[in-house]
Amino acid sequence: MTTAAQRKTDIGPPSYEQFLPPVIKQNYGRWKYHEILRPGVMVHVARSGDKLYTVRAASSRLMGIERIRRFADLADKYCGGYLRFTSRHNVEFLLTDQSKIEPLIADLARLGHPVGGMGNAISAIVHTQGWVHCHSAATDASGVVKAVMDDLHEYFVERKLPAKLRVALACCLNMCGAVHCSDIAILGVHRRPPRVQGGLKRICEIPNVIASCPTAAIRPATVNGEPTVEIDEANCMFCANCFSVCPALPLADPLNDGISIWVGGKVSNARSEPTFSKLAIPFIPNNPPRWPEVVTSIRRIVEVWAKGARPFERMGEFIERIGWPRFFQEAGIEFRKEHIDDYRYAGLSYKRSAQLRH
Amino acid sequence: MAQSGNNGTPLLDELEKGPWPSFVTQIKEQAAKNAMCKDLLALLERSYREKVGHWKHGGIVGVLGYGGGVIGRYNDLPEEYPHIAHFHTMRVNMPSGWFYTSASLRTICDIWERHGSGLTNMHGSTGDIILLGTTTDQLEPAFRELTEAGFDLGGSGSAVRTPSCCVGPARCEWACYDTLHLTNDLTHTFQDELHRPAFPYKFKFKCSGCPNDCVAAIARADMSIIGTWRDDIKIDQAEVRAAAQAGLDIHRDVCARCPTQCMEWDGNTLAIDDANCVKCMHCINAMPKALAPGDDRGATILLGSKAPIVQGAQLSAVLVPFVKLEPPYRELKDLVQRIWDFWCENGKNRERVGELVQRVGLGNFLEAIGVEPLPEMLAYPRDNPYVFYEEYLEAEGDEGAAEPAAQ
Numbered sequence: 001m002t003t004a005a006q007r008k009t010d011i012g013p014p015s016y017e018q019f020l021p022p023v024i025k026q027n028y029g030r031w032k033y034h035e036i037l038r039p040g041v042m043v044h045v046a047r048s049g050d051k052l053y054t055v056r057a058a059s060s061r062l063m064g065i066e067r068i069r070r071f072a073d074l075a076d077k078y079c080g081g082y083l084r085f086t087s088r089h090n091v092e093f094l095l096t097d098q099s100k101i102e103p104l105i106a107d108l109a110r111l112g113h114p115v116g117g118m119g120n121a122i123s124a125i126v127h128t129q130g131w132v133h134c135h136s137a138a139t140d141a142s143g144v145v146k147a148v149m150d151d152l153h154e155y156f157v158e159r160k161l162p163a164k165l166r167v168a169l170a171c172c173l174n175m176c177g178a179v180h181c182s183d184i185a186i187l188g189v190h191r192r193p194p195r196v197q198g199g200l201k202r203i204c205e206i207p208n209v210i211a212s213c214p215t216a217a218i219r220p221a222t223v224n225g226e227p228t229v230e231i232d233e234a235n236c237m238f239c240a241n242c243f244s245v246c247p248a249l250p251l252a253d254p255l256n257d258g259i260s261i262w263v264g265g266k267v268s269n270a271r272s273e274p275t276f277s278k279l280a281i282p283f284i285p286n287n288p289p290r291w292p293e294v295v296t297s298i299r300r301i302v303e304v305w306a307k308g309a310r311p312f313e314r315m316g317e318f319i320e321r322i323g324w325p326r327f328f329q330e331a332g333i334e335f336r337k338e339h340i341d342d343y344r345y346a347g348l349s350y351k352r353s354a355q356l357r358h
Numbered sequence: 359m360a361q362s363g364n365n366g367t368p369l370l371d372e373l374e375k376g377p378w379p380s381f382v383t384q385i386k387e388q389a390a391k392n393a394m395c396k397d398l399l400a401l402l403e404r405s406y407r408e409k410v411g412h413w414k415h416g417g418i419v420g421v422l423g424y425g426g427g428v429i430g431r432y433n434d435l436p437e438e439y440p441h442i443a444h445f446h447t448m449r450v451n452m453p454s455g456w457f458y459t460s461a462s463l464r465t466i467c468d469i470w471e472r473h474g475s476g477l478t479n480m481h482g483s484t485g486d487i488i489l490l491g492t493t494t495d496q497l498e499p500a501f502r503e504l505t506e507a508g509f510d511l512g513g514s515g516s517a518v519r520t521p522s523c524c525v526g527p528a529r530c531e532w533a534c535y536d537t538l539h540l541t542n543d544l545t546h547t548f549q550d551e552l553h554r555p556a557f558p559y560k561f562k563f564k565c566s567g568c569p570n571d572c573v574a575a576i577a578r579a580d581m582s583i584i585g586t587w588r589d590d591i592k593i594d595q596a597e598v599r600a601a602a603q604a605g606l607d608i609h610r611d612v613c614a615r616c617p618t619q620c621m622e623w624d625g626n627t628l629a630i631d632d633a634n635c636v637k638c639m640h641c642i643n644a645m646p647k648a649l650a651p652g653d654d655r656g657a658t659i660l661l662g663s664k665a666p667i668v669q670g671a672q673l674s675a676v677l678v679p680f681v682k683l684e685p686p687y688r689e690l691k692d693l694v695q696r697i698w699d700f701w702c703e704n705g706k707n708r709e710r711v712g713e714l715v716q717r718v719g720l721g722n723f724l725e726a727i728g729v730e731p732l733p734e735m736l737a738y739p740r741d742n743p744y745v746f747y748e749e750y751l752e753a754e755g756d757e758g759a760a761e762p763a764a765q
């Protein structure tokens with residue numbers, strides 16, 4: 001065989017089967033029930049009577065290989081080398097020996113990884129790249145998450161909320177990570193229309209650029225004899241679709257970029273149907289490194305819900321019950337014109353009944 | 359705390375305080391031995407100071423024969439931050455359910471130590487292992503070592519994106535089909551569509567084992583495959599009583615919260631009118647020891663969810679109310695193929711499948727892919743009378759009208 005022939009392609013991911021611990025292989029599809037034993041620790045009991053203990057710890061999502069190697073060491077020390085990650089960037093250690101739970105948690109604490117995020121708690125914040133690695137970001141991602149989770153830490157390591165709390169952050173409307181169905185969504189927003197850079201025609205296809213805009217705010221233009229585009233600023237809602245297809249239309253702007261906060265979405269079908277998050281706070285300016293205004297606003301929203309919700313009531317179910325006007329009032333949020341939808345189907349969100357609380 | 363960069367990182371240092379794991383600490387740890395991470399730290403500090411990012415659009419970079427899997431990234435100040443002038447991301451397709459052995463993680467770490475920044479995301483938004491930051495010349499060597507170790511790249515661009523799933527039957531008693539097996543099977547079946555973008559835009563699969571939808575399939579996948587069941591919820595009455603004794607208010611917190619009010623509790627026995635149960639999972643979540651999904655298990659297939667870009671966000675809508683999902687999943691794959699055929703033929707550039715359905719209308723879309731319309735597909739039937747009938751009757755000898763009015 002030649003070297004070229006040895007280059008492998010399209011092999012796909014390795015089969016998950018080789019990574020399953022024996023207790024899972026033996027009880028695959030035959031689990032009977034589970035119980036949360038303490039914050040961040042649950043046991044799954046199989047029909048065979050076998051038990052699998054899961055210890056869930058927070059990660060920073062952005063991790064160096066040294067830290068992953070430490071996780072591998074812990075997996076070797078406590079669970080035969082088996083571990084997994086969750087869709088929310090938590091790491092889970094899979095144990096069969098109950099007596100190893102406490103020492104594992106102690107080791108994780110020494111490494112700086114709190115254990116929790118299960119049941120009626122906040123889980124880790126799903127998030128995107130932000131200023132660390134994204135061209136489109138209107139805010140940082142990891143820094144905001146770190147500041148918010150430092151503040152809400154108690155709700156991660158304890159189970160004292162009425163229901164689960166799912167928070168997600170996307171650093172722009174592209175929403176890698178589709179945050180739009182979260183109890184609380186933190187969304188980076190631009191507020192200044194794209195500035196057309198010179199020489200646009202050399203790097204972008206003008207018809208593509210025009211077609212990319214959902215509100216038809218981009219028109220062909222000629223500047224200094226060269227074809228380019230111009231932006232009808234009154235029609236721009238800062239979605240950055242144009243920037244996605246054409247780098248010569250940047251929107252990022254330190255004075256006008258920041259964060260919006262959305263609440264009451266969910267994906268689970270339990271009780272109420274899955275639903276989008278709705279706008280709570282239109283804009284908070286970026287205030288790195290710790291975004292204190294974002295942190296306090298979110299805490300206030302969480303506390304209003306934690307105090308007023310009935311058992312099992314998710315954020316959106318709670319707000320539906322008490323009504324949005326009262327939610328705004330209790331959360332101390334000023335209601336503004338921006339709360340009123342003015343895009344497609346906007347009228348669906350208008351209140352068309354006389355059922356109001358006075 | 360370690361000093362990094364020429365002037366230190368006073369702003370980022372603030373993010374090393376507090377109980378939550380710090381990404382800054384992670385970057386610093388790598389910066390101590392990797393010049394890329396040192397530059398990254400300095401550039402990020404600058405972004406924190408200036409409140410603006412410094413990354414440019416990706417150019418086309420990748421590995422031979424693939425049209426995706428690598429996200430090209432360049433900073434806009436390459437003279438000042440030369441080690442991250444190129445800082446490309448490799449998306450590595452994770453194993454289904456994100457299960458690993460320590461050995462497999464170490465292998466990936468070793469490869470990334472040799473060929474990249476040593477920084478990762480565990481995991482990216484779509485589910486891939488994200489290897490964050492390397493130079494163009496390292497892509498091919500890293501890819502070669504990854505494939506030698508049994509890993510391959512995930513999707514990017516206008517292609518099938520890396521499918522993902524919940525933990526499913528590996529650990530969850532509620533899984534109504536084998537989410538891991540299906541995800542792995544779909545990923546392997548569609549390797550070409552995943553590695554060589556040929557669609558109008560991206561296409562995502564997400565597989566959740568039950569209506570709790572732990573991987574947010576209904577919000578984040580063009581095709582959302584959500585496990586469910588058709589027969590009766592299994593009840594262990596003794597365990598129901600035990601839950602009540604342990605303090606659960608079954609009437610208030612279970613029955614009254616059932617969306618169809620199909621449960622009754624007389625203090626001794628729980629009765630469920632299963633014909634009216636919509637399989638929401640609430641009661642089962644509330645009493646995991648007492649209740650369980652039935653035995654006739656399968657999935658609901660929903661189509662079209664997406665984030666706002668381009669035309670606005672959507673949740674997926676029901677396409678197949680119930681299907682049994684067993685290997686080799688032929689029925690499902692045929693359906694997928696018919697959807698792709700229609701989308702590739704009719705979709706505009708950057709039009710997701712959900713937006714196409716919205717544009718052509720669900721009725722026309724169903725006709726095109728050969729699926730019968732069903733009332734389960736709707737929240738309610740239309741409430742506007744502007745109906746596009748495609749034909750009308752003509753009295754014999756009526757010469758007045760020629761062709762049916764085209765619309």
Ligand code: SF4
Nearest residue numbers: 213236237239240242
């Ligand atoms: S940001 Fe969006 S609305 Fe504004 S010009 Fe670009 S595409 Fe159009």
Ligand code: SF4
Nearest residue numbers: 524530533567568572
């Ligand atoms: S989606 Fe359902 S089956 Fe899958 S892990 Fe979540 S609860 Fe279990």
Ligand code: SF4
Nearest residue numbers: 616635636638639641
């Ligand atoms: S699963 Fe939901 S709809 Fe069905 S009985 Fe339980 S609570 Fe009611």
